[in-house]
Amino acid sequence: MAITRIAVLIMFMFIIFALSAFTTLASWNGKSILDVESASSLSMPKFSNLIYVFIFVGNLLNLIWQSVPEHHQKTSVSSKLWFTSACIFQALWALSLCHGYQLAASIFAVALFLSLAQSCNKTRASTSWVSFPLNIWFGWATVLIIREATAAFSQLGMTFFSTWYWTLAVVSTLTFVAIMWVALDTEAAFAIAISWGLFCIYWQTDLAVIRIASLVSYICVTFLIGVRLFKEAYGLIKKRRSDKPMPSMELPIYIPVENNQSEAHQIVLYPQEQAPVGQYFYYYPYVQQTIPVDYPTAPEYEP
Numbered sequence: 001m002a003i004t005r006i007a008v009l010i011m012f013m014f015i016i017f018a019l020s021a022f023t024t025l026a027s028w029n030g031k032s033i034l035d036v037e038s039a040s041s042l043s044m045p046k047f048s049n050l051i052y053v054f055i056f057v058g059n060l061l062n063l064i065w066q067s068v069p070e071h072h073q074k075t076s077v078s079s080k081l082w083f084t085s086a087c088i089f090q091a092l093w094a095l096s097l098c099h100g101y102q103l104a105a106s107i108f109a110v111a112l113f114l115s116l117a118q119s120c121n122k123t124r125a126s127t128s129w130v131s132f133p134l135n136i137w138f139g140w141a142t143v144l145i146i147r148e149a150t151a152a153f154s155q156l157g158m159t160f161f162s163t164w165y166w167t168l169a170v171v172s173t174l175t176f177v178a179i180m181w182v183a184l185d186t187e188a189a190f191a192i193a194i195s196w197g198l199f200c201i202y203w204q205t206d207l208a209v210i211r212i213a214s215l216v217s218y219i220c221v222t223f224l225i226g227v228r229l230f231k232e233a234y235g236l237i238k239k240r241r242s243d244k245p246m247p248s249m250e251l252p253i254y255i256p257v258e259n260n261q262s263e264a265h266q267i268v269l270y271p272q273e274q275a276p277v278g279q280y281f282y283y284y285p286y287v288q289q290t291i292p293v294d295y296p297t298a299p300e301y302e303p
Contacts (some may be wrong), residue, residue, distance in 0.1 A: 007075065010067050013084050017063060020087035020207050021056045028098040044147065048200040051193065059135025079119050083134070086115035106152040108143075113141040133163070133187045133247055139193025147197075147216060171210065174204055175217035183223045188232075218254075227271045 033049045061142040066080075093108035120131070125178060150170070153161040161164060178194035195218055202214035 006077070006080075007067075009068075010063065011180070012062055013080055013087075014067075016084050017056075019061065019285045020091040021052075021060075023091035024052055024056075028095060033094050033097055044197070044200040045204045048197070051136070051196055053139045055133055055140065059137065062133055078253055083113050084121035086112055086119055086137070089115055093148075096149075102152045102155050106148040107147045109141065110131060111150040113138075113145045116141050133165040135189035136193045139190035140197070142190075143174065143194060143197035146174075166208055167201070167205070167207075168209050168213055171198065171201060171214050171217055175221060178221045179224060182221070182228050186224045188228045190234050192224050195225060 028034060033052070089112040091110055093105055096102075096105040096108055116134070120134055120138050150161050150166070174194050174197060178191040181194075182188055182191045198214050198218040198221060200212055202218055205211055205214065212238050
């Protein structure tokens with residue numbers, strides 16, 4: 001019954017996701033989000049929203065992966081519901097932007113950001129590529145919320161948000177957030193979206209100080225992302241090379257070990273999922289533990 005409910009929920013997610021993708025990329029009121037250019041100091045080129053092509057393709061693969069029965073439990077139901085709400089707010093944001101309702105677009109951008117934050121927080125994917133497109137979407141929503149808020153405040157007559165030093169503050173903040181994310185988090189996808197936003201700011205602005213600041217920030221963030229991805233790839237290759245299968249044996253295995261003291265010890269090899277709680281160290285894919293024993297009661301070891 002639980003599998004049936006999850007399958008129905010995933011089918012509902014497919015429908016909402018498809019509507020969101022269509023709404024975002026289709027033409028409304030004679031233009032699409034690829035034709036909309038923000039009229040503020042934080043303006044970005046029209047091609048900046050091309051990132052949605054990668055976001056939607058990646059999350060489509062994510063949904064297909066979750067639809068396989070043995071993967072149903074890899075992400076929580078709560079995460080699925082937050083993902084669905086993010087799709088709804090994404091569609092509402094696109095409709096508001098294409099019809100010229102900048103204030104509404106800013107509100108829906110905030111709702112999109114909060115929904116994606118909850119979805120990323122509750123995702124328990126065992127495969128890294130599953131959460132990768134979701135984190136890119138979350139990173140772009142971070143850029144989006146600042147961009148839409150800047151445009152909305154500028155339209156309301158708040159001239160501070162149309163100045164170059166506000167743009168410089170935004171560039172500095174995005175750079176700091178991306179660097180901290182790369183340094184502290186295991187996912188680099190969030191910072192990739194920030195890096196794309198910094199590049200778009202560099203491409204669009206004509207002010208020298210903003211171009212220099214955004215270009216330097218883009219290079220620094222991209223370099224750190226490259227280092228992080230290289231380390232993860234190297235670690236994965238090294239781990240696969242070291243994961244050589246041990247000879248088939250019935251576990252646990254008890255290996256008596258004598259020492260110079262009156263007591264004796266034995267080394268026990270367990271499968272990882274059967275390892276007892278306590279002080280032990282990993283001997284992948286087994287766990288090795290040395291414990292004091294009394295020889296008369298210790299299981300016999302036969303090599």
